Amino acid sequence: MTQKPADLTSLQRAFLYPRFSTEATTDLGLEIISDIKKNGPIPFSDYMDRCLYHPKFGYYSRPEAVTVSREGDFITSVSVGPLFGKLLALRLHRFWIANESPSHFTILELGAHDGSLASDLIHAAAQIDPVFAQALSYYISEPLPARRKLLKGKLGGKATILGSPDELRCKIGALIANEVLDALPLPLFFFSQSNWHEILVSVEKNSLAWSLRPTETFLSGNYPEAYLTEGSPNFQKLLSPLSECFEKALFLWIDYGLDSDSLYHPSRSAGTLRCYRKQRSDAHPLDHPGEQDITADVNFTAVEQAATQLGLKAYPTMNQSRYLTHCAKDWLLQQPSPQEIRQFQTLTHPSQFGNRFYALELTKGNPQRAFP
Template sequence: MTTISRIYKEIEDHPEGAIPFVRFMELALYDEEGGYYTKSSQKIGKEGDFFTSASVHPVFAETLADVVAEMWEAGKWRAPALVEIGGGTGSLCKGMLARLQENSPKLFDSIQVVLIEASPYHRELQKQALAKWALPVRAYASLEEAAKSESLEGVVLSNEWFDAFPVHIAEKTEKGWQEVWVAKNGDSLEECLRETAPALADYLAGIDNGLPMGMRVEANMKIGETFACLSRLIRSGYVLTIDYGDLQEELYHPSRKRGTLMCYHRHQADDNPYERVCEKDITAHVNFSALIRAGEQEGFQKAAYMRQDQFLIRSGILEKAVNHTDRDPFTSQAMKRNRAIQQLIYPGGLGGMFRVLVQAKGEEASRRLRFQNGERNWGKR
């Protein structure tokens, strides 16, 4: 059965004649038979549907590797772990390991690598990307699975992972908040509104500070469960999250009246998830306030929250620019590297769009790292 057929069948079999949007998004992205992320197709880079900071240039991985090395030095762990969640092609982890091998050989020799990836296609790509090293690499299909098997000290890294969580969508109407469901209309899909479940209603009550009628918001209701798993996985260490989103007061603002849900196909963006189902990415901005709160409940303290440009600059990315006398921008590796640095820290692009949240558990919470120097709240534009 194809994924779209499965979606139609669930709609037809449901007593309401519809399913919550969150279930539609879950099937469209992660259905084992043909969800967007589980299919064997290129998604990242020029030939895919979207770019990530990691796909711009290896200098991004080099900078993060230096951050991780500093965290490991602060933790003084005997068997430091690097855990990457949702690593896609494995290029980020590969670039970080290459940098660690070159600049921190003692740390590299003691490293444990744990990869958590829902997509079988991407798990295979990650295996190939790391095949050159005889390192202990353990791979899991889910965070829950990893948390049952591992108890680690080290760093958990994710780059554009939380934005791909299936989300509930709610709309403020004259009847109050209602949840968006998905129904069939002939051979197409359409939205309808239903009453909100108690947990979602509580979440909406917590964010509604006079939001206008017609306002739409997305809610990731799995954040608490996710941090409970992270707390079981990491005895002591850091969670480093890079994603697009905002603090709650900025995310749920009247200027974003129609929400933040977006789709990407062949580098074209649109806001209609009901076309090209399973052929395009569906994402929503991350509520970083919710990540901070959930982390605190599980023993993780906020060590830093800022824009990507500020984080990378404080972490030394400008020091990785190279002097040169090259003139041909098409062949010069030095010019490509310097352009990539500019792209990664450009406030009007990737640098200002993405946020970096660092959370610490254990004694690490009291240690100050390089990127924390002079920190203030860079969350607001």
């Protein structure tokens, strides 16, 4: 039986965007258009990878661009103020004590951006317990050279900036990553005419445009016509070298996301991909390549599965409101300043950061987890 062609008009409807970009494109857009004309359409994951991490034009490769801040395209829990770093420092302090207060304790941060979380956490550690602060060695793994340079300048001797986690080996420590998993390139899939298709980026009328290619069944079950969703990044590839860094460790991932059943519910028919630009999340994914953030909700079930396959232990995800409230227990009894209380409210209120963000803890090597 011949397969009916996928309905491209319904792809346009599912995305709620025109099928091809109508804006004048960027230098990166011109480069991608020229490559597609030469070599053919590319998977969306390749497009997203180039938009975010192209060495010269990528969204995260240009430290001079104002991206993560109130003046930029979006804010994170770190932008709310130093309290986020303090609460994570309290969490790690509890873990450090439960594991017999080792004299050397390594923190590895991913996606450190401009180093604010590192500064906040190191500063808070010294206030919480000087012996803990003395034991800390803070590392940042940052694959982008321009960002490594910025971090070295900003953090000076406070942290060691690595190009890859392969360079780190230690007995005990913790990994922290706030809003990193949502920034990893991923494929897009589309269900139309009873078949699954992978969404590609092609060129039409000299502009970037969507196209499709048939693919194996991405999800089994009853999905409606024009169901659009995203696959997961290769979490195992990310986690595998990280888990090699530590003999014993706590890994803490904080991000927006869902479990697999919710993410792939038939009613979630437009997926979760979105692009942030100037504090709005409705920019067209094919517009402004390299000049806007591209992100999607994290499939926490897929992260847990990848971790378990690598021998790590995964604990149930907890929303940020509950998670930070547990971290904050002792601090809340110490009469925090009104400014800190305001930050705490923003970080934990369900309508702000409290209910959209989740914390996932993993452990390696059976340490005492000491939580909640």
